[in-house]
Amino acid sequence: MTCKLGHISKDRIRKLVDSKSLEIDDLDNLPTCGSYLKGKMTKKIFVGQSAITNSLLDLIHTNVRGPLNTLARGGYSYFITFTNDQSRYDYIYLMRYKFEAFGRFKEYRLEVENQTSHTPPRNAATERLG
Numbered sequence: 001m002t003c004k005l006g007h008i009s010k011d012r013i014r015k016l017v018d019s020k021s022l023e024i025d026d027l028d029n030l031p032t033c034g035s036y037l038k039g040k041m042t043k044k045i046f047v048g049q050s051a052i053t054n055s056l057l058d059l060i061h062t063n064v065r066g067p068l069n070t071l072a073r074g075g076y077s078y079f080i081t082f083t084n085d086q087s088r089y090d091y092i093y094l095m096r097y098k099f100e101a102f103g104r105f106k107e108y109r110l111e112v113e114n115q116t117s118h119t120p121p122r123n124a125a126t127e128r129l130g
Helices: 010-018 034-040 098-115 121-129
Strands: 060-065 078-084 090-095
Touching: 060 098, 078 098, 090 098
Parallel strands: none
Antiparallel strands: 060 078, 078 090
């Protein structure tokens, strides 16, 4: 009844019994509604601190998905994502098999390292002036 028609609290039922509008023999042994309990649950707030990253490869979030119901061109049925915590930039790599994930990570790492300059600023300034 509670899931289809709504839920009335035990306090309201008790008031109805006290006012003789409703007759229930054993009010204390009424079953508790699971949907009611789920609705009363609250989510605990996360109070932890997030990691502070100073470099592009300090913290990477990754996720492997698959197998997909429909194969992509080339027979790919998995994909892996890499999200850089500092820049929030996403990379997606297609994979035919799940075991390719570590190889794709090495590929990602190489790509990020090649895209970022590791030369000191004074060298870059010298090159611009020269």
